[in-house]
Amino acid sequence: xxxxxxxxxxxxxxxxxxxxxxxxxxxxxxxxxxxxxxxxxxxxxxxxxxxxxxxxxxxxxxxxxxxxxxxxxxxxxxxxxxxxxxxxxxxxxxxxxxxxxxxxxxxxxxxxxxxxxxxxxxxxxxxxxxxxxxxxxxxxxxxxxxxxxxxxxxxxxxxxxxxxxxxxxxxxxxxxxxxxxxxxxxxxxxxxxxxxxxxxxxxxxxxxxxxxxxxxxxxxxxxxxxxxxxxxxxxxxxxxxxxxxxxxxxxxxxxxxxxxxxxxxxxxxxxxxxxxxxxxxxxxxxxxxxxxxxxxxxxxxxxxxxxxx
Amino acid sequence: xxxxxxxxxxxxxxxxxxxxxxxxxxxxxxxxxxxxxxxxxxxxxxxxxxxxxxxxxxxxxxxxxxxxxxxxxxxxxxxxxxxxxxxxxxxxxxxxxxxxxxxxxxxxxxxxxxxxxxxxxxxxxxxxxxxxxxxxxxxxxxxxxxxxxxxxxxxxxxxxxxxxxxxxxxxxxxxxxxxxxxxxxxxxxxxxxxxxxxxxxxxxxxxxxxxxxxxxxxxxxxxxxxxxxxxxxxxxxxxxxxxxxxxxx
Numbered sequence: 065x066x067x068x069x070x071x072x073x074x075x076x077x078x079x080x081x082x083x084x085x086x087x088x089x090x091x092x093x094x095x096x097x098x099x100x101x102x103x104x105x106x107x108x109x110x111x112x113x114x115x116x117x118x119x120x121x122x123x124x125x126x127x128x129x130x131x132x133x134x135x136x137x138x139x140x141x142x143x144x145x146x147x148x149x150x151x152x153x154x155x156x157x158x159x160x161x162x163x164x165x166x167x168x169x170x171x172x173x174x175x176x177x178x179x180x181x182x183x184x185x186x187x188x189x190x191x192x193x194x195x196x197x198x199x200x201x202x203x204x205x206x207x208x209x210x211x212x213x214x215x216x217x218x219x220x221x222x223x224x225x226x227x228x229x230x231x232x233x234x235x236x237x238x239x240x241x242x243x244x245x246x247x248x249x250x251x252x253x254x255x256x257x258x259x260x261x262x263x264x265x266x267x268x269x270x271x272x273x274x275x276x277x278x279x280x281x282x283x284x285x286x287x288x289x290x291x292x293x294x295x296x297x298x299x300x301x302x303x304x305x306x307x308x309x310x311x312x313x314x315x316x317x318x319x320x321x322x323x324x325x326x327x328x329x330x331x332x333x334x335x336x337x338x339x340x341x342x343x344x345x346x347x348x349x350x351x352x353x354x355x356x357x358x359x360x361x362x363x364x365x366x367x368x369x370x371x372x373x
Numbered sequence: 374x375x376x377x378x379x380x381x382x383x384x385x386x387x388x389x390x391x392x393x394x395x396x397x398x399x400x401x402x403x404x405x406x407x408x409x410x411x412x413x414x415x416x417x418x419x420x421x422x423x424x425x426x427x428x429x430x431x432x433x434x435x436x437x438x439x440x441x442x443x444x445x446x447x448x449x450x451x452x453x454x455x456x457x458x459x460x461x462x463x464x465x466x467x468x469x470x471x472x473x474x475x476x477x478x479x480x481x482x483x484x485x486x487x488x489x490x491x492x493x494x495x496x497x498x499x500x501x502x503x504x505x506x507x508x509x510x511x512x513x514x515x516x517x518x519x520x521x522x523x524x525x526x527x528x529x530x531x532x533x534x535x536x537x538x539x540x541x542x543x544x545x546x547x548x549x550x551x552x553x554x555x556x557x558x559x560x561x562x563x564x565x566x567x568x569x570x571x572x573x574x575x576x577x578x579x580x581x582x583x584x585x586x587x588x589x590x591x592x593x594x595x596x597x598x599x600x601x602x603x604x605x606x607x608x609x610x611x612x613x614x615x616x617x618x619x620x621x622x
């Protein structure tokens with residue numbers, strides 16, 4: 065039994081969700097190999113070699129892997145799949161894009177976004193916006209899995225894996241990157257931040273969102289998140305969205321400001337350790353999951369909270 | 374160009390589902406059912422392509438029990454030209470659906486397949502990507518903008534760090550994200566008209582596809598409930614509580 069974990073990276077550094085995915089692989093058991101596919105990404109392979117539990121890095125370095133298109137990634141992974149019992153990737157936008165393609169080419173059912181490993185063929189995954197936990201057993205010879213990072217601790221980085229160079233598969237073409245507009249921020253990454261300050265429709269507009277929440281986030285060293293309503297209204301870009309179809313977060317402290325608490329939003333944050341809700345409507349659903357609720361005018365409460373910290 | 378749009382019948386997004394006492398499934402016998410919201414966005418995009426003179430025909434496809442006809446009628450009322458139901462009582466998993474759709478694509482030869490990025494019941498987020506793989510077509514998932522010009526698709530995608538724009542060749546599969554468009558409502562005249570639009574029914578057997586599930590459900594359970602919280606009177610009390618929890622300095 066050997067697991068292959070697909071590393072997520074930007075050709076210069078490894079994304080942390082990879083470390084959580086390796087932990088899930090370790091719970092399955094057997095040897096763990098890690099695939100680093102990219103362009104001029106030797107530095108990523110070198111740092112990945114330190115991940116505890118990984119014995120071998122497979123490095124595929126070619127120009128057509130630079131953007132890690134699902135077409136080229138799937139072709140590469142499938143070409144090496146025969147050696148593996150399990151193929152895992154983080155359930156990030158990238159992993160969700162690539163892995164079903166891999167599964168279909170291998171004629172395998174994918175097990176999406178697992179939150180627990182029961183045995184090498186049995187896993188738990190949330191369905192219905194996290195309102196139901198489904199335990200499934202896979203009957204396929206190779207298991208293709210995406211892993212919810214917040215459900216597994218990040219593995220340590222004290223290992224020493226060997227690096228093996230793979231021959232690149234042919235360029236599938238079909239897809240070409242035109243541009244990327246990545247949100248630049250000095251704040252911690254939303255998906256892995258220890259503290260998250262999230263805003264909803266109650267903030268009224270983009271200016272209020274930033275004027276009120278940024279000082280609070282600065283004081284707490286927090287990432288900023290948002291409800292779907294706030295993103296749809298254009299207060300903040302799409303990558304701020306927390307929820308069933310946005311980012312799943314589980315920080316030590318989650319502060320929901322002016323968020324009503326639709327089940328789709330709760331699905332993305334209810335595993336946070338401490339949840340604080342600030343809302344003027346005492347009947348808001350957000351208070352049902354909050355450890356500490358404060359009813360009142362967020363335009364007074366948030367500046368007072370920022371000042372008190 | 375022919376456009377195929379995939380629609381799934383799911384429990385309405387406002388319904389909070391309950392697990393059956395024996396853990397064998399969810400109790401949805403009397404639940405309100407609707408078109409998967411992401412698929413509504415896919416239908417809207419397909420209809421807009423038709424209105425813009427880019428799509429020549431929009432075909433809505435669904436797979437599942439006979440009641441999925443209702444979902445297809447909704448798609449027809451929103452502007453699809455005709456519909457295909459792949460009818461079966463077998464619980465369909467994404468790989469099986471992708472294989473069924475492959476068979477439909479072989480017959481209909483669409484240039485573009487549009488579907489929601491995920492269904493809000495199983496939250497799998499697989500079908501579009503799997504279909505693209507089986508057809509050996511490119512894919513553009515999580516689309517927030519789609520432009521068709523000169524045999525090429527330019528798609529803006531919502532990714533973890535922001536947005537990316539890619540160009541892919543046709544034929545292709547596009548899966549829709551929330552901000553691609555705002556779906557219209559079906560008007561009464563269009564609902565009436567939809568009843569006369571063609572709806573063809575086929576089966577997995579007729580398409581020659583084995584839809585046996587590969588994943589066995591062992592159990593369903595509700596996640597542990599969070600302990601009831603407390604309401605605090607003011608900011609000072611909140612700060613004291615959070616200090617006590619050790620989550621702020």
